[in-house]
Amino acid sequence: MTLTAILLVAAALIGIGLYGTLSQQSFVMLMMGLELMLNGVLLAAVGFWSLAAGGVPTGQLLAIVTMAVMAVEMSVGFALITAVYRNRQADMTESLGTMKH
Amino acid sequence: MSVVDDMAFWIFALTAIVSGWRVFCTDSMVRASFLLLASFIAVGLIMLLLGAPYLGIATIFMMGVEMMVMALFMVMYMMNPAGLNPMVMVHQHRFSIGAGIAAFVGLAAVMLVTDFADNPVASDARVVTDLGKELLGDSMLIFETAGVTLLATMVASVILSSRSGRFGPADEGSVPPPLEPGGQPAGRLPEEGGGHGHHHH
Amino acid sequence: MTPIVLTMTWVAFLLGMAWYIAVLDGLWAAAREGRQPRAPLANPLYRCATILRQQSNLTEAPDLLNWRLAPALYAGLAGTGVALVPFSSASVLADLEVGIVWWGAVEALTVVVVFLHGWSANSQLGLIGAYRYVAIGLPVMLISMFVLIAAALPAESLAVPKIIESQHELWNVIRQPLGLPLFLLLGLSLSFRGPFNYADSADLADGTASEISGAARLVWEFARLAMLVATAAMAATVFLGGYLGPVLPGPLWLLLKTAVVLVLLVALSHLFARISPSRMLTLIWIVLMPLAFIDLVWAGLVAL
Incomplete structure (x- = not known):
């Protein structure tokens, strides 16, 4: 369990998450992609904290902040989905085309 | 680092990656949420191995709740609620695969050429x-x-x-999207000025 | 205690207490109907045998993996919950530095598992039960977490043994009087009993469990009892001083306190009627949640 191995796993999670974020049509699935990317970020942060930074407390703080970001992303994301659904009765990114020209 | 820890790490790492990938392959939205939860739990367990008990367990705890809520929203808003019909809902698929791979390769390359400090957390910290x-x-x-x-x-x-x-009800005049581009709205249409006057609330 | 003795104590505690709840339930039902209880002590075992002899059921296109796994996972979560409880000052199966957080994870995953159980059977009543349960189970879980954080405050630690140590002079039930009643509601909610039985209630023909029989049903019913045992043991530990007590040895004190809490829980589950989910939600968010906040502020002021 070296730092390289952990970062490799984190990079894979970020890569898959990016794929999901870009490819999914459903807003909720898109958010799952974002969550997966943040999952990778969380793992990388804790990996650095544990194996390269000698356990400085601020490393753990970074992970806590990442979790807060996740919570904000979820909450605002679902609120937006609800707003879109009220307006378009669909949970599809394609249903939002009014800003296109 | 003991052999058992190493093996556990690789098992959790594989679980995290494989279930993370399956999230975008499954038909069922509920399954997708809980696969993502499996990925998070695996990462939480890796954190425990890394000596971060609070962060690891808090991740499992928080993600349990988040993914439960995610599953509820999934079922609420999807056209295919229980996810029992096969369906593919993707766009710009090739580009996305490329971007995902590029992100992975890029990050991995940066990581492999960088010389990180070797300063593990003290075991009695x-x-x-x-x-x-x-x-x-x-x-x-x-x-x-x-x-x-x-x-x-x-x-x-x-x-x-x-x-x-501020500008009236948010769902005023909203219609479902068409099943085909430019077609009629899907589903039941609202009754146009029906003379019955029955309103069931 | 050596690890082997400890593990055996843990198993015996789970099984024994689950049997005890089943006996209490049987006695209560007999008393309510005004009849003499028939073989009250052996009755739970007869029921086990009856369930095991049933044919196991299969619905149309279930999510078989999750459906089969859910009862086992539920029982496993109850087991890990009990593992957090110290039987005496030196004997605890899972001596975690962040035991309270782990208990929170057990609660959160329980909600997930119960939802999975109802959803994966692919039947309407199960799904309705699962949906109702999530709506009620999540806020009740939040309340219990606030209450537990309040209990961790005087101990200045998230470890369960430390929380017991902090109760040498004064039990938390007196120091934070709102804590225990709110936590008992969690017990009813986690094992869906009485007023909090939104998952497996009679109006849904057993809800999430409506489609299971045979071994799966036995595990599910046992898991419900085991989860009640886990919450009661946790309540006895966090609010009633756990193994602390004069004269008698520590494990016996824990047993006694858990038994008393279980009587309370069984009484609550039989005495109170269930209200409609929407009214229960209002009650939880408008009344109980602020009470949990008051408990937390109270604990903070006392700790100052």
Whole structure:
């Protein structure tokens, strides 16, 4: 369990998450992609904290902040989905085309 | 690092990656949410191996709740609620695969050419106490900012998702999207000025 | 205690207490109907045998993996919950630095598992039960977490043994009087009993369990009892001083306190009627949640 191995796993999670974020049509699935990317970020942060930074407390703080970001992303994301659904009765990114020209 | 720890790490790592990938392959939205939860639990367990008990268990705890809520929203808003019909809902698929691979390769390359410090956390470090002292000590401003941000998020979420707005009801005149581009709206159409006057609420 | 003795104590505690709840339930039902209880002590075992002899059921296109796994996972979560409880000052199966957080994870995953159980059977009643349960289970879980954080305050630690140590002079039930009643509601909610039985209630023909029989049903019913045992043991530990007590040895004190809490829980589950989910939600968010906040502020002021 070296730092390289952990970062490799984190990079894979970020890569898959990016794929999901870009490819999914459903807003909720898109958010799952974002969550997966943040999952990778969380793992990388804790990996650095544990194996390269000698356990400085601020490393753990970074992970806590990442979790807060996740919570904000979820909450605002679902609120937006609800707003879109009220307006378009669909949970599809394609249903939002009014800003296109 | 013992052999058992190493094996456990690779098992958790594989679980995290494979279930993370399966999230975007499954037909069922509920399965997708819980596969993502499996990925998070595996990462939480890796954190335990890395000597971060609070963060690891808090991740499992938080993600359990988040993914439960995710599954509910999935079922609520999807056209294919239980996810029992096969379906593919993707766009710009090739580009996305490319971007995902590029991100992975790029990050991996940066990581492989960088020389990271080798400074593991001491085995007798009181990490949970440290974290608590940091959160409510030197970094209190950051922690409190996160708290206030979460409060602002709650207010914003309620405003965004409420039905009544400044410009009338949010769902006024909304119709379902067509099944084909440019077609008729899907589903039942609202009755046009029906003479019955029955309103079931 | 050596690890083997400890593990055996843990198993015996789970099984024994689950049997005890089943006996209490049987006695209560007999008393309510005004009849003499028939073989009250052996009755739970007869029921086990009856369930095991049933044919196991299969619905149309279930999510078989999750459906089969859910009862086992539920029982496993109850087991890990009990593992957090110290039997005496030196004997605890899972001596975690962050035991309270782990208990929170057990609660959160329980909600997930119960939802999975109802959803994966691919039947309407199960899904309705699962949906109702999530709506009620999540806020009740939040309440219990606030209450537990309050209990961790005087101990200045998230470890369960430390929380017991902090109760040498004064039990938390007196120091934070709101804590225990709110936590008992969690017990009813986690094992969906009485007023909090939104998952497996009679109006849904057993809800999430409506489609299971045979071994799966036995595990599910046992898991419900085991989860009640886990919450009661946790309540006895966090609010009633756990193994602390004069004269008698520690494990016996824990046993006694858990038994008393279980009587309370069984009484609550039989005495109170269930209200409609929407009214229960209002009650939880408008009344109980602020009470949990008051408990937390109270604990903070006392700790100052």
